[in-house]
Amino acid sequence: MKYISIVLLAWLSIINHAGQDIYICKNAKISLYSSAPIEDIRAVSSNAASVFNAATGELDFSVNIRSFQFEKSLMQEHFNSDYMESDKFPKAIFKGKIAERIDVSRDGTYPVSVSGDLQVHGVTQKRTINGTVEVRNGTVSMSSEFMVKCADHHIEIPAIVFHHIAESLKINVSATYSPYKN
Numbered sequence: 001m002k003y004i005s006i007v008l009l010a011w012l013s014i015i016n017h018a019g020q021d022i023y024i025c026k027n028a029k030i031s032l033y034s035s036a037p038i039e040d041i042r043a044v045s046s047n048a049a050s051v052f053n054a055a056t057g058e059l060d061f062s063v064n065i066r067s068f069q070f071e072k073s074l075m076q077e078h079f080n081s082d083y084m085e086s087d088k089f090p091k092a093i094f095k096g097k098i099a100e101r102i103d104v105s106r107d108g109t110y111p112v113s114v115s116g117d118l119q120v121h122g123v124t125q126k127r128t129i130n131g132t133v134e135v136r137n138g139t140v141s142m143s144s145e146f147m148v149k150c151a152d153h154h155i156e157i158p159a160i161v162f163h164h165i166a167e168s169l170k171i172n173v174s175a176t177y178s179p180y181k182n
Helices: 002-019 071-081
Strands: 022-034 042-054 059-066 091-100 108-120 123-137 138-148 168-179
Touching: 022 059, 042 071, 042 138, 042 168, 091 123, 108 138
Parallel strands: none
Antiparallel strands: 022 042, 022 168, 042 059, 059 091, 091 108, 108 123, 123 138, 138 168
């Protein structure tokens, strides 16, 4: 019985220590922008969730497609029903790993590259995305800007609206993390 108690205490200690390297963000901001000849399209979601494991560099993001807000409600309706088919593919997900080691105990700004899988519209693509990690007074923030081609994720743009929607979207991501507390 004493042996089991020691093993259990050691295991709980390891889990608690590992939890100190986990950071979460429940309100990451993701914006998309499409520049086209007839009109630009902008949308923002401030409801993305992200988990960052500082010990391993693992980074996960998830955003509900319907959480994107557009300037025009008709754009939002077409985005969800015609292009993203958000009833069928409700989330966009990124799971990757930061190549560089980030010392979250030291303030600083770190350029990083994250390699992983980006799943949009049910199609997963391997991606390497550049970004920045900033550590200030124990707070970890991340930001990135990258392009996503609609064709890479089998998002069809009908010829009739081709002048309204660009073939690629510029994506901006920003997240501020808090240490995970058990």
